[in-house]
Structures are given as C-alpha cells and as structure tokens.
Amino acid sequence: MKYIIIGLGNFGASLAEKLTEMGNEVIGVDINMAKVEAIKDKITHAVNLDSTDIAAVSNLPLKDTDIVIVGIGEDKGANIMSTALMKQLHVKRLISRAVSPLQEMVLEAMGVDEIIHPEEETAERWSKKLNLHGVVDSFEVNRDYSIVETTVPREFDGRTLEEIGLKKNYNIIVLTTIKLTREKNEIGSLKDVSNVQGVASAKTKLYQDDIMVLYGNNKDIKRLLKDKENMRS
Template sequence: MKYIIIGLGHFGSSLAEKLTEKGNEVFGVDIKMERVEHIKDKITHAVNLDATDPAAVSNLPLRETDIVIIAIGEDKGANIMTTALMKRMHVKKLISRAVDPLQEMVLQAMGIEEIIHPEEETAERWSKKLNLHGVVDSFELNGDFSIIETKVPKEYEEKTLGELDFRDKYNLIVLTTMKISSQKNELGASHEITSVQGVANSETKLYENDIMVIYGNNKDIKNLLDDHEKLKDKL
C-alpha cells in the first residue's frame, strides 16, 4: 500500500513510522523542515512543503497513492484547507484528523467519512486498521491477541453464527454484532452511528454491512480477513 501522511507531528510521524515498519510505502509531508529532517531516514520519502498550496501539492504522487491522511493537528485552518484541496484533487481515499467537535462537524460536512481522533486513538491502532484490509477498528490486547471490528460480507447475509462456525473454522469468537445507521450533525451532514446488538450466540443472524466484533489470535484474524478479500475478488 502507498500512503501520503501530511503533518509529521507526534501522531503523524508515529503513524508514518509504523506503516513503514509494516512494509508500506509512506510519503511524509510537513511545512516544518526540522520534522522532515527528523523522520527522513525512518520512512520511504519525506518532503518539506506547504500542503495548502495547490502548486506545491501538485508535485506529490497523488494518483499512485492508495490513502492520503491529513494528520495536521495544531493548525485547524491548515487541516481544513489541505483536506479541501485533497478532495478537489479526487484522491482515492482521504482520512483527516479532528481535534474538537466543531472541526469534526466541518469535516463531515465536507464529506470526510473517516476521521482520526489522536487524543483518543493511538498510531499503533490506526496502523493496524490501515494495514489489515476489512478492519473497521481494532484493539490489541497483547502482541498475539486482538479484538477487531469488521464488516459482514455479502456471502454471510442471513446466515447464523452457528452455520458459519467461526470457532472451528478460524479459531475465533464473535463477541457481538453492530448495526450501522445514518444521523445528521448540526451542520446537516450525515455521518454513521453504530448500535450494539447484544452478546452474540449461535442463533445470531448476520446481515451484509453490519459489523462483527471478533476476538482471537492475530494470525487467525488475518486468515479470516484474507478469506473475506478472496470473496470480494470473486464478485
């Protein structure tokens, strides 16, 4: 995967390093030269430029990049302007950072569906979420075991957990499921909210695009997610 991370403060630089360690190509960008110098030997590429300047940004490899992450935190104006510029340039996938509720509402109004809250979420958590296809969110219990959220694929529609038998097939436990619905914020922008459906059991029925909360060994989780990707490729 190829990433551009704009904003190399504490969160942005940590995320850039962790994604690089996982074998990804990471292009780091910051307006402060000292930040670029600090990280240039730890990630694939690092460049000093003003990401609110359309001419400067046009030199970035946007078309070849899978995900652009706006990690600017201290300058909310620069965050919004850079996000708007990336939207205008039609990058493949855009994730932006919010440091307060008002900024989050503005980003939602701009159509940003994935928003980072570094004060609540760690770079390690986001690096795992970005690096594993199909992960909505994750929480690592230790080096071997995690709890993850992943969307229910089409092939599981109206099947029960008993029928799918995750425990025997993947050595995983489905703890609960969650439904996704849409809600509007004060600016009238729609955003997703989730509602937990209670403790899962063998009779729990799954529906496409609901979320499963799964516990197990990281290797077993990866096997499940790889199988989900294979199912997508057949469509």
C-alpha cells in the same frame, strides 16, 4: 500500500514510521523542515512543502497513492485547507484528523467520511477563539478568515440561503447547518445532539435556533453578527 501522511507531529510521525515498518511505502509531508529532517531516514520519503498550496501538493504522486492522511493537529485551519485540497484533487481515499467537534462537523460537511481522533480535547482547544457576541463556537483558518457557528435568527426562519443572500450581501458562505435535538443517553439523561445536515446549497432552508456554520473574512462575519444582533433589538 502507498500512503501520504500530511503533518509530521507526534501523531503523524509515529503513524508514518509504523506504516513503514509494516512494509508500506510512505511519503511524509510537513511545512517544518526540522520535522522532515528528523524522520527522513525512518520512512520511504520525507518532503518539505506547504500542504495548503495547490501548486506544491500537485507535485505529489496523489494518483498512485492508496490513502492520504491529513494528520495536522495544532493548526486546524491548515488541516481544513489541506483536506479541502485533497478533496479537490480527488484522492482515492482520504482520512483526516479532528481535534474538536466543530472541526469534525466541518470535515463531515466537506464529505470526509473517515475522521480520526488521536487525542481528547484539551484546555487549549480554542487558541485563537473569536470573542464575538452570538457565536456558538469558532476557530480561525488564518489571520483574516474564520469558521464560525452561530444560531439562525427568527428573521431567517423558513427562508432559503438564496432568499437571504448572505453570499451577495456579506460575502459569507454557509458551509452547513446543524439541527440540535434532545435525546436520552445510555443512562437516560437528556443531552443535546448535533445533527449535521450536509453541505449547504442555495436551496437550503434555515430554521430558527438551528445553527449555521459560516466561512468568511472576519470583518464580514462581524458585520453579519452585528446586524443579526440589531434584528433582535
């Protein structure tokens, strides 16, 4: 089997070494040259490149690779962007790593069916969490762009994304919507369960108090959240 592992931190490097020891051909990829140097003699090939750069990753032998694993952990934005590129380039089989529930939801909305969780959540789960009123959860993709969860206001209830015009009016994309339901767990206690509704489209209808997952520039998201708050006042 031929593997490409993107992200050579503790998890990615360990996986790359074990797969190589099992007789597989493994290409390890990382933007950090020191990590590439540390593993280059332990796996088939080690490559130093930016996995969020489509021109760079297009040089990888993706068509001849059986499985691509995005193992980036610390930089959630790079993980999402790298995974999106792999989807765009139609790799045979894609597995991605999630270190938070929101990241997992985004990956699921992107159509990634195989998600691995190599560690439990830590106290530093949100290293750069946005301090915005009305946000359920969020993380920054980079300095200027973020993915944000926020509740659907009453004014949007029963309307489609096309009718509301978030892309036109705010330059914001709705990646997916999430419906919260109350269900009993194994011991009979009620808990909130998040049900991701799939990739959103212009015809997706919003319902009050559901959650919409937004992607856009921080200034545009702040403007929407401010207008959303004004709707309620």
